[in-house]
Amino acid sequence: MATEHRTAAILAVGDEIVLGQSLDTNSRWLSQRLFDLGIVPVEHATVGDDLGAHAAAFRRLAERADMVVCTGGLGPTADDLTRAALAGASGDTLVEDAGALASIEAFLKERGRAMSPLNRTQARRPSRAAWLPNGHGTAPGLAGEVGACDVFCIPGPPAEMRPMFEGHVRPRLKPPTDRAVRTRALHCVGLGESDLADRLGSLMSRDRNPTVGTTASGGVVSVRLRSVAPGEAEAERLLDADEHEVRRLAGPHLFGADGETIAGAVVGRLVARGRGLVVAESCTGGMLGAMVTQVPGSSAVFRGGWIVYDNRAKVADLGVPGALLGAGGPGAVSREVAAAMAEGALRHGRDRDADTALAITGIAGPEGGSPDKPVGTVFVALARADAATDVRRFSMAGDRESVRRWSALSALAMLWMHLAGAPATRLLREIEATTGVSGTGA
Amino acid sequence: MATEHRTAAILAVGDEIVLGQSLDTNSRWLSQRLFDLGIVPVEHATVGDDLGAHAAAFRRLAERADMVVCTGGLGPTADDLTRAALAGASGDTLVEDAGALASIEAFLKERGRAMSPLNRTQARRPSRAAWLPNGHGTAPGLAGEVGACDVFCIPGPPAEMRPMFEGHVRPRLKPPTDRAVRTRALHCVGLGESDLADRLGSLMSRDRNPTVGTTASGGVVSVRLRSVAPGEAEAERLLDADEHEVRRLAGPHLFGADGETIAGAVVGRLVARGRGLVVAESCTGGMLGAMVTQVPGSSAVFRGGWIVYDNRAKVADLGVPGALLGAGGPGAVSREVAAAMAEGALRHGRDRDADTALAITGIAGPEGGSPDKPVGTVFVALARADAATDVRRFSMAGDRESVRRWSALSALAMLWMHLAGAPATRLLREIEATTGVSGTGA
Numbered sequence: 095m096a097t098e099h100r101t102a103a104i105l106a107v108g109d110e111i112v113l114g115q116s117l118d119t120n121s122r123w124l125s126q127r128l129f130d131l132g133i134v135p136v137e138h139a140t141v142g143d144d145l146g147a148h149a150a151a152f153r154r155l156a157e158r159a160d161m162v163v164c165t166g167g168l169g170p171t172a173d174d175l176t177r178a179a180l181a182g183a184s185g186d187t188l189v190e191d192a193g194a195l196a197s198i199e200a201f202l203k204e205r206g207r208a209m210s211p212l213n214r215t216q217a218r219r220p221s222r223a224a225w226l227p228n229g230h231g232t233a234p235g236l237a238g239e240v241g242a243c244d245v246f247c248i249p250g251p252p253a254e255m256r257p258m259f260e261g262h263v264r265p266r267l268k269p270p271t272d273r274a275v276r277t278r279a280l281h282c283v284g285l286g287e288s289d290l291a292d293r294l295g296s297l298m299s300r301d302r303n304p305t306v307g308t309t310a311s312g313g314v315v316s317v318r319l320r321s322v323a324p325g326e327a328e329a330e331r332l333l334d335a336d337e338h339e340v341r342r343l344a345g346p347h348l349f350g351a352d353g354e355t356i357a358g359a360v361v362g363r364l365v366a367r368g369r370g371l372v373v374a375e376s377c378t379g380g381m382l383g384a385m386v387t388q389v390p391g392s393s394a395v396f397r398g399g400w401i402v403y404d405n406r407a408k409v410a411d412l413g414v415p416g417a418l419l420g421a422g423g424p425g426a427v428s429r430e431v432a433a434a435m436a437e438g439a440l441r442h443g444r445d446r447d448a449d450t451a452l453a454i455t456g457i458a459g460p461e462g463g464s465p466d467k468p469v470g471t472v473f474v475a476l477a478r479a480d481a482a483t484d485v486r487r488f489s490m491a492g493d494r495e496s497v498r499r500w501s502a503l504s505a506l507a508m509l510w511m512h513l514a515g516a517p518a519t520r521l522l523r524e525i526e527a528t529t530g531v532s533g534t535g536a
Numbered sequence: 537m538a539t540e541h542r543t544a545a546i547l548a549v550g551d552e553i554v555l556g557q558s559l560d561t562n563s564r565w566l567s568q569r570l571f572d573l574g575i576v577p578v579e580h581a582t583v584g585d586d587l588g589a590h591a592a593a594f595r596r597l598a599e600r601a602d603m604v605v606c607t608g609g610l611g612p613t614a615d616d617l618t619r620a621a622l623a624g625a626s627g628d629t630l631v632e633d634a635g636a637l638a639s640i641e642a643f644l645k646e647r648g649r650a651m652s653p654l655n656r657t658q659a660r661r662p663s664r665a666a667w668l669p670n671g672h673g674t675a676p677g678l679a680g681e682v683g684a685c686d687v688f689c690i691p692g693p694p695a696e697m698r699p700m701f702e703g704h705v706r707p708r709l710k711p712p713t714d715r716a717v718r719t720r721a722l723h724c725v726g727l728g729e730s731d732l733a734d735r736l737g738s739l740m741s742r743d744r745n746p747t748v749g750t751t752a753s754g755g756v757v758s759v760r761l762r763s764v765a766p767g768e769a770e771a772e773r774l775l776d777a778d779e780h781e782v783r784r785l786a787g788p789h790l791f792g793a794d795g796e797t798i799a800g801a802v803v804g805r806l807v808a809r810g811r812g813l814v815v816a817e818s819c820t821g822g823m824l825g826a827m828v829t830q831v832p833g834s835s836a837v838f839r840g841g842w843i844v845y846d847n848r849a850k851v852a853d854l855g856v857p858g859a860l861l862g863a864g865g866p867g868a869v870s871r872e873v874a875a876a877m878a879e880g881a882l883r884h885g886r887d888r889d890a891d892t893a894l895a896i897t898g899i900a901g902p903e904g905g906s907p908d909k910p911v912g913t914v915f916v917a918l919a920r921a922d923a924a925t926d927v928r929r930f931s932m933a934g935d936r937e938s939v940r941r942w943s944a945l946s947a948l949a950m951l952w953m954h955l956a957g958a959p960a961t962r963l964l965r966e967i968e969a970t971t972g973v974s975g976t977g978a
Binding site for chain 2: 229
C-alpha cells in the first residue's frame with residue numbers, strides 16, 4: 095500500500111482499443127482528474143485482452159508509479175480478463191464476493207432481468223482485493239495492490255467509469271500533503287483559440303505560477319489555470335488573482351468555470367431574468383433543444399420547440415410564409431426564413447409565456463450546397479417580445495455533425511451575448527449580421 | 537532489422553498527452569492503418585517529455601514487437617526529446633544530417649522565414665538512423681533500430697503525421713506475406729452484452745478463427761470478428777461465414793455493420809418502405825430528432841417534430857388532453873400521455889404525409905422521481921396510421937444524459953423491431969409493453 099500517491103499510471107484494456115476500433119477517451123479524462131487532485135500521471139498504457147500482457151502491464155506500472163487506474167476488462171464475457179490479471183500480478187487467487195453478487199443481482203432485478211452464469215463471474219475478485227460498487231451497470235470495480243502500488247480497476251464505458259471514479263476511487267486517493275495543486279478552467283464562446291491567446295499575452299509564458307494554457311473543443315475555448323503552492327489557501331489565492339485578470343481580458347466571451355456549459359449559463363441567466371425560451375430548428379433537427387434541456391432545471395425556462403426540417407412543417411407549424419420557400423423566394427436557408435421561424439415560434443409560444451426565440455436554418459451537408467450558399471452556410475435568428483429580431487449568417491467548417499454542433503452552439507453564444515449586455519459582439523465564424531429583419535411582419 | 541513486421545507497438549510522447557491536456561488520436565489512427573495492412577498492434581504507450589522514460593519505453597517496446605511507431609517529440613524546443621531518446625535506446629550518438637538541414641531550410645524559405653538555431657536541432661539524428669522527409673512542417677522523421685526492432689518516429693500533429701506515415705513509413709513496412717487479417721463489426725440493439733454473448737455461445741471461444749468478441753457502447757452492442765488466413769479471399773470468406781451465423785443468432789436485434797448507426801438503419805428502412813416519420817419529445821428535448829437528422833438523406837423520411845418538454849406545449853401543440861396531465865390524471869410521465877403524444881404528432885403530421893410517430897416522455901433526473909416512478913422511468917410510444925399504438929415502459933440507468941440517450945436509442949430500437957418484422961421483441965431495460973392503448977381516442 096502506497097503511503098502517498100504522488101504519481102499515477104493509467105492502463106486501458108481491450109482489443110478494440112489496441113487494434114484501433116475504439117478511441118480511448120478514459121485515459122485523458124482520468125489524467126485530468128488526477129492532475130487536478132495533485133497526483134502526476136507519468137504514463138498511459140493500452141494492452142489487448144491478453145492475460146499475460148495485462149498482468150505484465152500491472153507489474154511494470156506498479157514499479158513505475160504509486161498508483162494505477164485500469165479501465166475495461168470487467169465485463170461478463172470470456173475476453174474480460176481484468177479480474178484474473180490483477181490476481182495474477184499480485185500472486186492471488188479469485189474468490190466470489192457475496193456483496194458484489196448481491197449488488198449485481200439487485201441491479202438486474204430492478205430492470206426485470208435474471209442473473210446469468212456470465213453475470214455471476216463479475217462478482218469474482220482477487221481474495222485480497224475489495225470490490226467497488228457500480229450504480230450504473232453490472233460490473234463491480236476492484237481496489238487491490240501489486241507490491242506497494244495501489245491498483246484501482248473500473249469499467250470502460252465512460253458513463254459507468256466516471257461516477258465510479260468520483261464515488262469510489264477518489265475517496266481512496268492519497269494526494270501529496272506537502273504541496274497543494276489547484277486547477278480551474280474558464281470557458282469562452284464566440285472567439286478562436288489564437289484570438290484568446292493574443293488577449294492573454296504574457297499570462298501564457300511557461301515559467302509562471304499559475305500556468306495558463308488554452309484548449310479548444312467543439313466551439314468552446316477554455317483557459318486552464320494550474321497553481322502549485324505550499325498550502326491550499328495560497329494555491330486558491332493565486333488562481334483567484336489570475337481568474338480576475340482572465341475575466342477582464344476575455345470580456346463577455348467568458349461564460350463560466352469548470353463544469354459549466356454554455357447551455358447551463360444561458361439557462362441560468364434566463365431563469366434569473368424570468369424569461370421563457372422556445373426554439374425552431376431546421377438543419378440541427380432538435381440538437382439545440384437537446385442542449386438546452388440537458389441542463390437540470392431547464393424546465394423553468396424552456397417552453398418547447400419545433401423541429402421543422404421539412405418545409406411543410408415550417409409553414410404548418412410556424413406560419414413561415416410559403417412565398418419565402420417557393421420559387422422566386424429567398425429559400426429555406428435565408429435570413430428571411432430564419433427570422434420567420436423565430437418570430438413564428440415566439441407567436442406560438444406566447445400561450446406558454448415564451449418571450450425569447452432562437453431559430454436555426456442552414457446547410458449541414460454533405461449535399462445541398464450551392465455557389466451562393468455552400469455547405470456550412472447557416473442563419474441563426476433571435477426574436478424577442480421586446481426588441482427587433484437579430485439574424486446572423488455564419489460559415490461553419492467541417493462535416494455534417496460539426497456544422498450542426500457549431501450551429502446550435504452559435505445560437506446559444508448569440509443569446510448569451512445579448513444576455514451579457516454585449517449584443518453587438520461579433521462571433522467566431524459569423525460573416526454578416528442584420529438587426530430588424532422580419533420574416534413575417536409579425 | 538526485423539525481417540518481417542508481424543506485430544507493432546505505438547508510442548505517443550508529450551506531457552500534454554500524459555497529463556490529459558490533449559487527447560491522443562494518433563495511436564488509434566496508426567493502429568487501424570497497421571491492422572489493415574496485416575500488422576497486429578499489441579500495445580500503446582504514452583510517456584511525457586522525459587528522456588529516461590522515453591528511452592526506456594523504446595527499449596521495452598522493442599522487446600515486445602517487431603516494429604514501433606513513435607509520434608511526437610520532434611519539435612524544435614528543449615522538451616522535444618525523441619531524437620536523443622532514440623540515440624540513447626540504441627546506444628548511438630547524434631549527428632547533424634545535411635539533407636535534413638537543407639530540407640528544413642527550404643521549407644522555411646518557402647514561407648519567408650529564416651532558419652533559427654532551434655530549427656537547426658531538428659536536423660539531428662542518431663548516426664545509424666535515416667531521416668524521413670516532412671512535406672507539412674519543419675520536423676523530419678526518423679527511421680532507426682533498437683535491437684532487432686524497427687523504429688519509426690514521426691511528428692505529433694495529425695496533419696503532418698498522417699501524410700508522413702503514408703508517404704515514408706508505409707513503404708518501409710514488411711507485413712507478413714503468409715497471412716491476411718480482416719475485421720468486421722456487426723451492431724445490435726435491444727439486448728445486453730451478456731444476452732448477446734449467451735446467444736453467440738461457442739463462437740466466442742478464444743481459440744477460434746475468426747475470433748469473435750463483443751463490446752457495448754451507448755446502448756449498441758457490437759460483435760467484432762477478426763479472421764487470419766493465408767490470403768485475403770480466404771480471410772473474407774471466414775468473416776462471411778461467421779457473419780451469416782452471427783446474423784442468425786442475433787436475429788432482428790442486428791441492424792448493421794461497421795460504420796452503420798441505428799438511426800441510419802431505421803432511416804434506410806423507412807426510405808425503402810416509403811414511410812414518413814414525426815417525433816414528439818418531452819424528456820429527450822430534441823435528441824431523438826437530432827439522431828434521426830444526423831443521417832444524411834433523412835430529409836426523405838423525417839417530417840418534423842415537437843419538443844413538448846412543457847405540459848402547456850403538450851396540450852397546445854399535440855392536443856394531449858389536459859385531463860391526463862392534471863390532478864387525478866395519470867400525469868405527464870405515463871403510458872396514456874406517451875400514446876397521446878404519438879397520436880397527436882401523427883395527426884398533425886398527416887398534412888406532410890407522416891404515417892409513423894415516435895413519442896418519449898420520462899423522468900431524466902436528477903429531480904422529479906417518485907416511489908412509483910423513479911428517475912429513469914420512461915415511456916416510449918409508437919403510433920402508426922395502419923396499426924394500434926404500442927407503448928413500452930422502460931427503466932433506464934445512469935445520469936440525466938444517459939437516461940436521455942438510452943431513451944432516444946430505445947425509441948429507435950422499438951421502431952427498428954417493428955420494421956424488422958419482430959414487433960413483439962422485448963427490448964433491454966423494457967419492463968412492460970401495452971399495445972392498443974390510446975391517449976386521445978384519435
